[in-house]
Amino acid sequence: MTVDEQESQGLGDTPSEELDELVGAAAEAARGLVDSRPSDRAGWLEHLATRLDAAAEELVPLAAQETHLGLDRLQGELKRTTFQLQLFAEILRDGSFLQATIDHADPAWPMGARPDLRRMLRPIGPVAVYAASNFPFAFSVAGGDTASALAAGCSVLLKANPSHPELSWVTGAHVSDALAEAGAPDGIFAVVRGFETGIALVKDPRIRAASFTGSLRGGRALFDLAVSRPEPIPFYGELGSVNPAFVTPDAGAHRADDVASGFVASMSLGNGQFCTKPGLLFVPAGAGLEGRVAALAGERPAAPMLSEHIRSGYAEALAQLAQRPGVRVIAGQASPEGDPAPIILATTVSDLLADSEALTQECFGPAALMVSYRSEDELLAAAQVFEGQLTATIHSSGQEPVTSALLDVLSERVGRVVWNGWPTGVSVTYAQHHGGPYPATTSVQTTSVGTAAIDRFLRPVTYQGAPDDVLPPALKEHNPWRLPRRVDGVLQQVS
Amino acid sequence: MTVDEQESQGLGDTPSEELDELVGAAAEAARGLVDSRPSDRAGWLEHLATRLDAAAEELVPLAAQETHLGLDRLQGELKRTTFQLQLFAEILRDGSFLQATIDHADPAWPMGARPDLRRMLRPIGPVAVYAASNFPFAFSVAGGDTASALAAGCSVLLKANPSHPELSWVTGAHVSDALAEAGAPDGIFAVVRGFETGIALVKDPRIRAASFTGSLRGGRALFDLAVSRPEPIPFYGELGSVNPAFVTPDAGAHRADDVASGFVASMSLGNGQFCTKPGLLFVPAGAGLEGRVAALAGERPAAPMLSEHIRSGYAEALAQLAQRPGVRVIAGQASPEGDPAPIILATTVSDLLADSEALTQECFGPAALMVSYRSEDELLAAAQVFEGQLTATIHSSGQEPVTSALLDVLSERVGRVVWNGWPTGVSVTYAQHHGGPYPATTSVQTTSVGTAAIDRFLRPVTYQGAPDDVLPPALKEHNPWRLPRRVDGVLQQVS
Numbered sequence: 001m002t003v004d005e006q007e008s009q010g011l012g013d014t015p016s017e018e019l020d021e022l023v024g025a026a027a028e029a030a031r032g033l034v035d036s037r038p039s040d041r042a043g044w045l046e047h048l049a050t051r052l053d054a055a056a057e058e059l060v061p062l063a064a065q066e067t068h069l070g071l072d073r074l075q076g077e078l079k080r081t082t083f084q085l086q087l088f089a090e091i092l093r094d095g096s097f098l099q100a101t102i103d104h105a106d107p108a109w110p111m112g113a114r115p116d117l118r119r120m121l122r123p124i125g126p127v128a129v130y131a132a133s134n135f136p137f138a139f140s141v142a143g144g145d146t147a148s149a150l151a152a153g154c155s156v157l158l159k160a161n162p163s164h165p166e167l168s169w170v171t172g173a174h175v176s177d178a179l180a181e182a183g184a185p186d187g188i189f190a191v192v193r194g195f196e197t198g199i200a201l202v203k204d205p206r207i208r209a210a211s212f213t214g215s216l217r218g219g220r221a222l223f224d225l226a227v228s229r230p231e232p233i234p235f236y237g238e239l240g241s242v243n244p245a246f247v248t249p250d251a252g253a254h255r256a257d258d259v260a261s262g263f264v265a266s267m268s269l270g271n272g273q274f275c276t277k278p279g280l281l282f283v284p285a286g287a288g289l290e291g292r293v294a295a296l297a298g299e300r301p302a303a304p305m306l307s308e309h310i311r312s313g314y315a316e317a318l319a320q321l322a323q324r325p326g327v328r329v330i331a332g333q334a335s336p337e338g339d340p341a342p343i344i345l346a347t348t349v350s351d352l353l354a355d356s357e358a359l360t361q362e363c364f365g366p367a368a369l370m371v372s373y374r375s376e377d378e379l380l381a382a383a384q385v386f387e388g389q390l391t392a393t394i395h396s397s398g399q400e401p402v403t404s405a406l407l408d409v410l411s412e413r414v415g416r417v418v419w420n421g422w423p424t425g426v427s428v429t430y431a432q433h434h435g436g437p438y439p440a441t442t443s444v445q446t447t448s449v450g451t452a453a454i455d456r457f458l459r460p461v462t463y464q465g466a467p468d469d470v471l472p473p474a475l476k477e478h479n480p481w482r483l484p485r486r487v488d489g490v491l492q493q494v495s
Numbered sequence: 496m497t498v499d500e501q502e503s504q505g506l507g508d509t510p511s512e513e514l515d516e517l518v519g520a521a522a523e524a525a526r527g528l529v530d531s532r533p534s535d536r537a538g539w540l541e542h543l544a545t546r547l548d549a550a551a552e553e554l555v556p557l558a559a560q561e562t563h564l565g566l567d568r569l570q571g572e573l574k575r576t577t578f579q580l581q582l583f584a585e586i587l588r589d590g591s592f593l594q595a596t597i598d599h600a601d602p603a604w605p606m607g608a609r610p611d612l613r614r615m616l617r618p619i620g621p622v623a624v625y626a627a628s629n630f631p632f633a634f635s636v637a638g639g640d641t642a643s644a645l646a647a648g649c650s651v652l653l654k655a656n657p658s659h660p661e662l663s664w665v666t667g668a669h670v671s672d673a674l675a676e677a678g679a680p681d682g683i684f685a686v687v688r689g690f691e692t693g694i695a696l697v698k699d700p701r702i703r704a705a706s707f708t709g710s711l712r713g714g715r716a717l718f719d720l721a722v723s724r725p726e727p728i729p730f731y732g733e734l735g736s737v738n739p740a741f742v743t744p745d746a747g748a749h750r751a752d753d754v755a756s757g758f759v760a761s762m763s764l765g766n767g768q769f770c771t772k773p774g775l776l777f778v779p780a781g782a783g784l785e786g787r788v789a790a791l792a793g794e795r796p797a798a799p800m801l802s803e804h805i806r807s808g809y810a811e812a813l814a815q816l817a818q819r820p821g822v823r824v825i826a827g828q829a830s831p832e833g834d835p836a837p838i839i840l841a842t843t844v845s846d847l848l849a850d851s852e853a854l855t856q857e858c859f860g861p862a863a864l865m866v867s868y869r870s871e872d873e874l875l876a877a878a879q880v881f882e883g884q885l886t887a888t889i890h891s892s893g894q895e896p897v898t899s900a901l902l903d904v905l906s907e908r909v910g911r912v913v914w915n916g917w918p919t920g921v922s923v924t925y926a927q928h929h930g931g932p933y934p935a936t937t938s939v940q941t942t943s944v945g946t947a948a949i950d951r952f953l954r955p956v957t958y959q960g961a962p963d964d965v966l967p968p969a970l971k972e973h974n975p976w977r978l979p980r981r982v983d984g985v986l987q988q989v990s
Contacts, residue, residue: 031907076607083606096986101926109924111578112571115916117926119947122906124939208939227722231882231933234940387726398962407965411617411956412526419961421610429604430984431596431612433957438726444619444703445729445954452614452955459940460947461906462928466914467893470902484986489925491591491979491988 013194019201025187026126026155027206032185033123033153037473037481038098040183041151042089047182049082049089051174052142059171063136066164068304073270074137081137084144084428088151091451095483097121097151097458100474102487105465115465118475121458123153124234125208128201130222132213133163133306134273140164141171141191144428144449145211145236150179150188152457154209157201160193161214163307168193202226202235209457211236213275213448216362216439223442236456237442238434240362242279243423244386245393246379246410250400251420252287259283259395260292263368264300266422268342271303272366273310276391276423279363282349282382285372293370294331294344302341305365314340314365321369324358326351330370342366349378356385376402380409388437388444389414391423413437415447508689514696520682521621521650522701527680528618528648532968532976533593535678536646537584542677544577544584546669547637554666558631561659563799564765569632576632579639579923583646586946590978592616592646592953595969597982600960610960613970616953618648619729620703623696625717627708628658628801629768635659636666636686639923639943640706640731645674645683647952649704652696655688656709658802663688697721697730704952706731708770708943711857711934718937731951732937733929735857737774738918739881740888741874741905745895746915747782754778754890755787758863759795761917763837766798767861768805771886771918774857777844777877780867788865789826789839797836800860809835809860816864819853821846825865837861844873851880871897875904883932883939884909886918908932910942 014022052059056078063074091097098120106114127149132139139145141158149156160168172191179188192201202210202225210226210233212219219237226235247259266278283289305311315335321327322334322345332343343366352359352371359369373379383406386392392410394417396403410417415436426434432450435441441448446456463471473480482494509517547554551573558569586592593615601609622644627634634640636653644651655663667686674683687696697705697720705721705728707714714732721730742754761773778784800806810830816822817829817840827838838861847854847866854864868874878901881887887905889912891898905912910931921929927945930936936943941951958966968975977989 031903034903034906080606086605090984103922103924103926109922110581111575111923112920114922114924117922117924119926119928125907223727224723227727228719232718232722232937398965403965408526408529411529412620415955416957416959417961418959419965421960425607427598427604427609427612428606429598429609429612430981431598431614431957433614433955435955437954442727447955459932460910460928460930460942462911462926464911464913465916466912470893470898470914486925489585491986493986493988 013197014192016200019192019197022190022192023126023157023204023206026157026190029155029185029187030123030126033155033188036153038092038095041153042092044179044182044184045085045089045147045151048142048175048178049085051178052078053082055174059167062167062170063164066167067136067306069136069270077135077137080428081142084138085147087428087451088147088454091454092151095481097454098474098483100483100485102475102485104488117462117464118466118471119460119462120472120474122461124457124459125154126157126206127154127457128157128159128207128210130159130198130210130212130214131161131168133161133310134270136164136167139213141168142175144453146175148453149457152454154457155188157207158189158191159198159201160191162193165193198222199225203229205231207233209234209236211448211456213238216240219442234456235442236446236448238275238448239439239441241275241390241436241440242360242362243276243389243391243393244280244282245278245395246282246383246406247284247289248394248396248400248403249284250397251395252284252289254397255395256287256289256292260289260296262422264293264296264342266424267368268297268300268366269424271305271340272342273306273364274424276426278393278423279368280360281368281370282379283370283372285374290330290346290370290372297331297342297344300342302339304339310364311340314363317361317363318343318365318367321345321359321361321363321367324355327359327369340366344368344370346370346372349373349382352382353385360385380405383409386413388440390434390436390440391416391418393418393421393423395420415440508692509687511695514687514692517685517687518621518652518699518701521652521685524650524680524682525618525621528650528683531648533587533590536648537587539674539677539679540580540584540642540646543637543670543673544580546673547573548577550669554662557662557665558659561662562631562801564631568765572630572632575923576637579633580642582923582946583642583949586949587646590976592949593969593978595978595980597970597980599983612957612959613961613966614955614957615967615969617956619952619954620649621652621701622649622952623652623654623702623705625654625693625705625707625709626656626663628656628805629765631659631662634708636663637670639948641670643948644952647949649952650683652702653684653686654693654696655686657688660688693717694720698724700726702728704729704731706943706951708733711735714937729951730937731941731943733770733943734934734936736770736885736931736935737855737857738771738884738886738888739775739777739878740773740890741777741878741901742779742784743889743891743895743898744779745892746890747779747784749892750890751782751784751787755784755791757917759788759791759837761919762863763792763795763861764919766800766835767837768801768859769919771921773888773918774863775855776863776865777874778865778867780869785825785841785865785867792826792837792839795837797834799834805859806835809858812856812858813838813860813862816840816854816856816858816862819850822854822864835861839863839865841865841867844868844877847877848880855880875900878904881908883935885929885931885935886911886913888913888916888918890915910935
């Protein structure tokens with residue numbers, strides 16, 4: 001959701017005196033959190049997960065009411081959210097995330113005598129998290145950014161998304177209460193609201209990092225503020241993606257039904273309101289995929305969008321797309337009244353290449369563009385049109401020579417390559433990467449999903465020649481926290 | 496060295512057509528480098544190290560002539576430079592840097608069935624490296640940024656520093672020749688020159704990251720360009736630091752001679768032209784440290800600066816510092832003619848607190864400010880004056896209660912805390928961190944020294960559901976490169 005959109009909904013800002021107090025409390029909490037033991041923070045996150053699970057009967061209907069998403073989807077999303085908290089608790093107990101590294105003094109070090117050097121990661125400080133509209137649990141108040149920042153030992157100022165204000169407020173109260181019950185310090189977490197509040201947060205010198213999930217326009221505006229501060233801060237913005245999917249000739253010939261049904265299910269999931277929605281599908285001309293996709297999409301029901309603002313933005317983007325030269329509507333309506341149903345547009349690679357900027361814009365809702373290609377050269381040329389993407393998908397038998405070239409082109413442009421599957425449904429795991437080159441994100445090296453998300457909120461400090469009794473526990477010689485550590489260049493695990 | 500300084504020396508720019516070709520070749524090389532095996536890159540770096548070592552008799556005198564630094568220092572710096580290449584070769588053979596992570600498909604994954612997900616780090620793409628003036632080897636053409644970028648598998652456009660143009664050119668020829676001899680692809684490395692060239696590089700859409708060592712003004716200007724591109728890129732700037740050192744009452748009482756001699760040696764090393772020079776020394780009033788330091792500093796000889804531009808900039812900064820209220824010169828001259836000798840200024844914490852911005856400015860040359868404190872409260876108040884620093888130093892017995900508070904305050908502000916030592920002489924190791932909050936650097940989470948420097952030039956990609964035969968070797972099931980990998984959450988080492 002854009003900052004404009006938030007303003008348009010007239011959600012009142014957190015009063016500036018209150019915001020100042022909350023940021024001050026977060027800064028004070030951050031100083032204490034530096035010394036918190038990761039296993040203690042694990043306990044906080046687990047307690048929060050338990051409490052949110054227990055509140056499902058309160059939270060899920062409230063989310064449904066404010067977002068128009070289905071109860072099943074929301075129950076699944078809440079489960080994902082509490083699982084995420086539990087997975088970060090596991091990471092905290094493992095301790096690898098601290099990257100504790102010890103080099104003992106070595107007079108024979110080849111470049112000259114080496115002093116004792118010990119490095120670990122520390123929390124970066126108070127973090128501003130901007131909640132998303134489209135995941136009222138998993139990318140909102142108690143979502144992945146909050147979980148990873150708390151796991152890192154940072155305090156969090158959570159800028160609520162105005163599309164689910166009541167849920168944000170109620171969830172925030174659960175988070176604050178659970179953290180307090182579990183023994184976390186005062187000031188570690190607060191929910192704030194409003195357009196001006198969001199701007200004030202990213203400019204506040206006490207805030208040391210920010211994360212955001214939403215539109216390119218809103219995210220870039222906040223990024224620009226973050227990097228133009230007197231002291232720039234890291235800004236982790238996940239902004240948008242059209243997630244192109246490519247069906248090779250072989251897959252088109254042999255798996256057309258699978259591809260068509262999987263594609264329609266993925267592009268219409270959550271009424272198309274996913275950052276990983278496959279917005280373009282490249283298909284071999286003449287394989288009959290358009291007909292299959294159009295038939296399946298045409299059976300799908302209309303459904304309400306997350307908000308009126310999102311609905312009108314979608315309708316406008318869709319109308320523009322449908323008017324481009326060479327673009328045909330093959331299922332659904334380009335100018336829906338009321339709730340939209342899935343719509344499929346179609347064009348050719350040559351038309352796409354002639355109008356690539358307009359035809360590769362994100363259209364946030366249940367629309368997708370099928371693009372037919374006539375040769376492998378056209379397929380590869382089309383793949384090179386894209387800027388940074390969260391994902392790209394390949395449907396292939398894997399035996400075709402074009403696949404390897406396609407994989408190379410896409411690996412250069414995206415954060416995740418999906419093979420014979422679909423990009424929606426981002427699993428929370430150790431190996432997940434939810435990121436990608438700009439404009440998919442403002443930070444090509446980080447992820448907002450999966451355990452590596454904790455890295456965003458940590459920074460290294462090295463201690464040189466410090467005596468054992470002043471070193472942090474993670475770096476003391478006898479390893480009181482039993483951490484995996486790299487010692488004199490060799491990784492040492494704890495049995 | 497600032498971009499202004501470069502311009503002032505009138506060093507000609509690389510012609511724009513030539514620059515365009517070089518960046519094009521670097522982009523082409525980068526595409527091939529993605530598939531290069533880390534152990535092959537290790538061989539390239541080792542060959543480069545061997546060749547540079549063999550060229551010492553050519554390179555060191557040339558460096559001495561252009562920088563006025565001593566032969567011993569330059570020999571040591573070249574050794575450090577070639578060691579750095581060798582250490583990255585070791586990292587490449589170890590393979591941990593790829594962070595290969597494999598999650599097998601798991602239908603019982605608690606948040607819902609998990610697909611097969613495999614993540615690794617890939618090279619970020621062509622990198623622009625801006626060489627420093629004050630380390631003609633270690634932070635210049637074949638220095639740490641070049642070594643870490645090549646190690647990561649990136650091509651490098653090296654913007655030469657105009658203070659040692661001939662050395663840059665000759666070293667660059669050795670780098671290009673050595674890489675070619677070792678089998679690296681064409682276009683992997685080139686030296687470019689000139690103020691406008693530096694600007695063009697950071698704005699070129701084919702450049703995917705930049706690193707810089709130099710002044711706050713020049714570095715911030717390039718950072719601003721990097722983040723205001725249509726597609727912002729990571730900009731790793733190491734900009735400046737005053738590296739405060741704090742002597743506790745106990746250390747002042749019992750180790751005054753050691754502290755005084757160590758401090759004078761460190762602040763005058765390389766004629767004060769180090770980014771880690773301790774520029775402020777906080778001492779207990781009445782411990783007699785001023786007299787000791789002044790006596791030792793007064794014995795030090797004058798020496799030429801790296802360039803006339805740096806000399807005049809130093810003279811100007813020093814004159815401004817010496818004129819501030821409450822600042823006294825206790826050794827040396829505030830307005831030297833010709834080559835400067837070390838100068839020690841002195842003030843009190845109360846004067847510092849009243850004029851902290853002016854008194855904590857970096858003065859790049861052989862000057863330092865001693866600041867006397869009358870109480871532990873004053874000591875702690877002074878420590879809180881500082882913005883981000885590369886280093887801070889504590890001299891303490893470790894038994895004093897104030898030490899722990901001081902350590903907390905400094906750990907929040909700096910990249911490296913030095914205990915009973917001095918910050919100059921940054922060892923290249925696994926645990927080293929040469930970074931820190933702004934304005935020490937523009938990127939609080941990264942280091943430009945030590946093996947972790949490679950992280951700056953890598954980005955993650957995850958493959959979902961991909962068959963083994965299309966996966967990169969690092970992620971294939973049978974682990975052909977014998978990498979340490981995290982598999983289903985558990986780190987697996989290779990024996």
